[in-house]
Amino acid sequence: xxxxxxxxxxxxxxxxxxxxxxxxxxxxxxxxxxxxxxxxxxxxxxxxxxxxxxxxxxxxxxxxxxxxxxxxxxxxxxxxxxxxxxxxxxxxxxxxxxxxxxxxxxxxxxx
Amino acid sequence: xxxxxxxxxxxxxxxxxxxxxxxxxxxxxxxxxxxxxxxxxxxxxxxxxxxxxxxxxxxxxxxxxxxxxxxxxxxxxxxxxxxxxxxxxxxxxxxxxxxxxxxxxxxxxxx
DNA sequence: AGCTTTGCTACACTAAATGTAGTGAAAGAT
DNA sequence: ATCTTTCACTACATTTAGTGTAGCAAAGCT
Numbered sequence: 102x103x104x105x106x107x108x109x110x111x112x113x114x115x116x117x118x119x120x121x122x123x124x125x126x127x128x129x130x131x132x133x134x135x136x137x138x139x140x141x142x143x144x145x146x147x148x149x150x151x152x153x154x155x156x157x158x159x160x161x162x163x164x165x166x167x168x169x170x171x172x173x174x175x176x177x178x179x180x181x182x183x184x185x186x187x188x189x190x191x192x193x194x195x196x197x198x199x200x201x202x203x204x205x206x207x208x209x210x211x212x
Numbered sequence: 213x214x215x216x217x218x219x220x221x222x223x224x225x226x227x228x229x230x231x232x233x234x235x236x237x238x239x240x241x242x243x244x245x246x247x248x249x250x251x252x253x254x255x256x257x258x259x260x261x262x263x264x265x266x267x268x269x270x271x272x273x274x275x276x277x278x279x280x281x282x283x284x285x286x287x288x289x290x291x292x293x294x295x296x297x298x299x300x301x302x303x304x305x306x307x308x309x310x311x312x313x314x315x316x317x318x319x320x321x322x323x
Numbered sequence: 324a325g326c327t328t329t330g331c332t333a334c335a336c337t338a339a340a341t342g343t344a345g346t347g348a349a350a351g352a353t
Numbered sequence: 354a355t356c357t358t359t360c361a362c363t364a365c366a367t368t369t370a371g372t373g374t375a376g377c378a379a380a381g382c383t
Contacts, residue, residue: 119316157342171315242371256330257330268371270331271370272331
């Protein structure tokens with residue numbers, strides 16, 4: 102399966118705008134979770150599988166291949182790891198961790 | 213369909229950690245695209261449908277309901293709009309726009 | 324009254340993800 | 354050397370998510 106390539110139509114957009122290709126890529130199940138996990142250091146297929154709990158090996162394998170094609174992940178001797186591009190992306194995703202907690206708290210209080 | 217609720221098991225994670233609920237929510241097709249579009253100002257159902265090009269009304273309707281439940285979107289007189297929470301989220305997503313362009317450029321150059 | 328726009332719903336079809344099982348290769352123990 | 358584990362997947366049947374086309378009721382305009 103092809104990964105969402107900027108400049109080409111992607112799932113959800115014919116325009117091929119980079120941001121839409123990125124949203125398509127990150128929007129696939131567990132893509133952000135994988136990046137989140139690898140930000141803590143390289144991990145094996147099994148480690149990712151365990152971390153992701155409910156991911157099927159089929160999907161994990163697809164997702165890894167897509168992230169490699171997108172140059173966000175590489176295979177190293179210690180397992181899969183973020184590339185420099187992947188690290189950059191993680192740095193932008195990072196604030197979401199803290200924010201998500203506040204969001205969760207707020208939802209809880211005002212339900 | 214339920215929206216990913218922090219504290220409960222979500223698609224892709226049984227832990228219910230807020231970040232995972234958020235990733236599940238944003239990871240559904242077009243969720244980030246909708247937020248991205250609404251950041252420019254309120255929009256009607258039809259406007260969103262046009263912007264999203266390939267979204268089906270079925271999915272758009274589901275996504276809107278989920279985002280409303282998650283307190284990121286509300287219905288106003290001028291159409292659907294981001295809540296304050298939604299705006300906050302957008303501000304964190306915003307840098308991705310610029311970054312996506314560089315990423316696309318880089319992919320193009322080194323293929 | 325008739326025409327348009329809006330915000331949907333219905334439904335059949337396709338694509339994506341899951342869950343369980345199993346396979347081939349490499350490393351470690353006996 | 355063979356036996357067992359561990360690892361990185363692949364196969365495949367089932368379930369869930371998303372698409373695409375059609376259409377409908379309510380509101381606004383003329």
